[in-house]
Amino acid sequence: MQTQFKNLPKSQVEFTIELSVEELKPYLEKAAIALSAAGKIPGFRPGHAPYDIVAKHFGEMAIYEAAGDKIIPRTLNNAVKEKDLAFVGEPKIEVVKLAPGNPFVFKAVISLMPKIKLGKWQEIKIKKEIKKIGVEEVDKVLEDARKMRATEVLVDRAAGGSDKVMIDLAITQDKVPVEGGQAKDHAVFLDEKYYIPGLPEQLVGLKKDDVKEFSLSFPEGHYQKHLAGKKADFKATVKGIYERTMPVTDDAFAQGLGQKTMAELRALIENNLKVEAEQRENRRVEIEMIEAIVKKSEFGELPEVLIASEKQKMFEELRQNLVEMGMQLEDYLKKMKKTEEDLAKEFEKGAIERTKSALVLREIAREEKIECSEAELVEETARTRAMYKDNEQIDERLADPGTQSYLANMLVNRKVLKMLEEKMVVA
Numbered sequence: 488m489q490t491q492f493k494n495l496p497k498s499q500v501e502f503t504i505e506l507s508v509e510e511l512k513p514y515l516e517k518a519a520i521a522l523s524a525a526g527k528i529p530g531f532r533p534g535h536a537p538y539d540i541v542a543k544h545f546g547e548m549a550i551y552e553a554a555g556d557k558i559i560p561r562t563l564n565n566a567v568k569e570k571d572l573a574f575v576g577e578p579k580i581e582v583v584k585l586a587p588g589n590p591f592v593f594k595a596v597i598s599l600m601p602k603i604k605l606g607k608w609q610e611i612k613i614k615k616e617i618k619k620i621g622v623e624e625v626d627k628v629l630e631d632a633r634k635m636r637a638t639e640v641l642v643d644r645a646a647g648g649s650d651k652v653m654i655d656l657a658i659t660q661d662k663v664p665v666e667g668g669q670a671k672d673h674a675v676f677l678d679e680k681y682y683i684p685g686l687p688e689q690l691v692g693l694k695k696d697d698v699k700e701f702s703l704s705f706p707e708g709h710y711q712k713h714l715a716g717k718k719a720d721f722k723a724t725v726k727g728i729y730e731r732t733m734p735v736t737d738d739a740f741a742q743g744l745g746q747k748t749m750a751e752l753r754a755l756i757e758n759n760l761k762v763e764a765e766q767r768e769n770r771r772v773e774i775e776m777i778e779a780i781v782k783k784s785e786f787g788e789l790p791e792v793l794i795a796s797e798k799q800k801m802f803e804e805l806r807q808n809l810v811e812m813g814m815q816l817e818d819y820l821k822k823m824k825k826t827e828e829d830l831a832k833e834f835e836k837g838a839i840e841r842t843k844s845a846l847v848l849r850e851i852a853r854e855e856k857i858e859c860s861e862a863e864l865v866e867e868t869a870r871t872r873a874m875y876k877d878n879e880q881i882d883e884r885l886a887d888p889g890t891q892s893y894l895a896n897m898l899v900n901r902k903v904l905k906m907l908e909e910k911m912v913v914a
Contacts, residue, residue: 488504488505488506488507488510488562489504489505490502490503490504490505490566490569491503491504492566492570495596496788497598497788497789497790497791498598498599498600498601498787498788498789498790499596499597499598499599499790500570500572500596500597500599501594501595501596502563502566502567502594502595502597503583503592503593503594504562504563504566504592504593504594504595505590505591505592506558506562506590506591506592507590508588508589508590511554511558511590511591514554514557514558515538515550515551515554516538517554517557518550518551518553518554518557519536519538519541519542519550520534521534521553522541522545522549522550522553523535523536523541526544526545528540528541528544538550547587548585548586548587551585551586551587551591552585554591555582555585555591555593558591558593559580559593559595563578563595563597567597572597572599573599573600574597574598574599574600575598575599575600575790575792575793576597576598576790576792576793576796578595578596578597579595579596579597580593580594580595581593581594581595581596598790598791598792598793599790600790600846601786601787601788601789601790601793601846602786602787603784603785603786603787603846603847603850604784604785605780605783605784605847605850605851605854606780606782606783606784606785607783608779608780608783608851608907608911609910609911611776611779611780611783611911612911612912612913613772613775613776613779613911613912613913614912614913614914615768615772615912615913615914616768617768617914618761618764618765618768620757620760620761620764624760625753625756625757625760628756628760629736629752629753629756632744633733633734633736633740634676634679634731634733636733636734636740636743637649637731637732637733637734638731638732638734639651639729639730639731640729640730640732641727641728641729642728642729642730643694643695643728644694644728645691645692645693645694645728646677646690646691646692646693646694646725646728647677647691647692648677648678648730649676649677649678649731649733650676650677650728650729650730650731651674651675651676651677651728651729651731652674652675652676652677652690652693652725652727652728652729653672653673653674653675653725653726653727653728653729654672654673654675654690654723654724654725654726655670655671655672655673655723655724655726656668656669656670656673656721656722656723657669657721657722658719658720658721658722659719659720659722660714660717660718660719660720662720665714665719666711666822667711667822668719672726675687675690676731677690677691682706682709683703683705683706684703684704684706685703686703686721686723689701689703689721689723690723690725693723693725693728694725694728695725695726695727695728696724696725697724697725698722698723698724698725699722699723700720700721700722700723701720701721701723702718702719702720702721703718703719703721704716704717704718704719705717705718705719710823711822711823713824736749737749740752772908772912773904773908776904776907776908776911776912777844777847777848778840778844780847780851780907781840781843781844781847784843784847786843786846789839789842789843793842793845793846794835794838794839794842795838797834797837797838797839797841797842797845798831798834798835798838800841801834801837801838801841802816802827802830802831802834805819805830848899848900848903848904851903851906851907852899852900852902852903855903855906857899857902857903857906858899859895859896859898859899859902863898864891864894864895864898867894867897867898868885868891868894871885871894872885
């Protein structure tokens with residue numbers, strides 16, 4: 488067997504592998520037996536037809552193609568092992584020559600795991616903040632709970648105070664309707680902030696059937712960039728005014744929320760806020776730790792397959808977030824006036840950073856010899872199965888080698904992050 492090796496850009500290499508006619512023979516014989524066993528040939532038991540009969544029945548190229556399917560992965564894996572290479576993704580295969588009486592030649596382009604030189608992460612220190620929950624934060628949650636449980640009564644008077652005003656809203660720019668700016672029976676709460684500042688104030692004093700036209704500016708950070716900071720014309724038609732009465736925050740209110748007293752309710756809210764704050768801080772610390780190590784580390788060229796994989800994950804995360812908001816990706820793209828290609832370009836920088844972060848965690852795990860045991864993987868698999876017990880396909884998915892690899896990698900990353908926190912984080 489002859490093997491040629493060539494380095495390519497972006498952490499890729501190309502193998503050209505050639506098997507002589509003699510080296511092909513055992514593979515062809517096995518392929519002929521396999522074809523004979525799989526298909527019925529009159530007059531012969533499965534797997535016992537002579538080579539010439541199999542070639543005549545199926546065509547000799549069918550034997551060569553079946554042999555090639557076995558040769559490529561076996562010889563390529565051997566070639567990769569000889570070079571001591573770690574590759575990612577699927578190889579790109581090109582069959583150069585496959586014909587009876589000729590050597591078998593194929594090329595394979597594979598992406599390599601890029602080389603990485605870790606910075607001295609042991610010298611990095613990250614400060615962890617302990618957030619105290621103030622009385623005003625608990626009060627804010629209680630106030631939101633009161634508003635959610637407010638009673639509403641339709642009234643015949645001018646709008647004001649904490650009223651809910653139902654309007655038909657039309658937003659235009661240069662007399663052209665703004666996409667997404669037309670709404671029927673739209674609720675505006677006068678005592679709450681609105682995504683377009685100033686709109687609630689414009690409704691104060693209006694009565695049912697009143698029509699008011701006015702101009703306001705979209706906020707600078709508006710998600711529709713072509714509207715951000717721009718002025719638009721508004722037309723609001725009042726459909727109804729509802730007076731809201733908030734419940735008193737007493738023990739009866741607390742009992743409606745599953746607690747015996749207001750003191751217990753406040754304590755529960757404070758604890759929940761504390762847990763949420765700790766989770767946010769832990770996540771911030773994790774991100775800061777990894778970013779700091781990435782900044783101090785040196786990376787070889789990143790293979791496109793790794794970046795593409797991260798982009799795909801980002802697409803799936805966006806898709807899932809949109810579904811939770813009741814929106815499809817196609818509708819979102821239409822609303823944002825973008826294509827999937829536009830998003831892919833926007834994801835490029837983030838995908839590169841995520842790829843580097845994953846490589847850093849992998850390299851630290853390798854250097855520190857951090858691994859996932861079989862028992863830990865079994866336990867995590869059982870935990871995942873319990874979480875998704877209503878999913879009929881969960882057993883099949885968990886049995887998939889790719890899923891098992893993902894779970895094992897997740898467990899290793901957890902261990903790495905825990906170790907990093909112990910060594911890098913200071914109070």
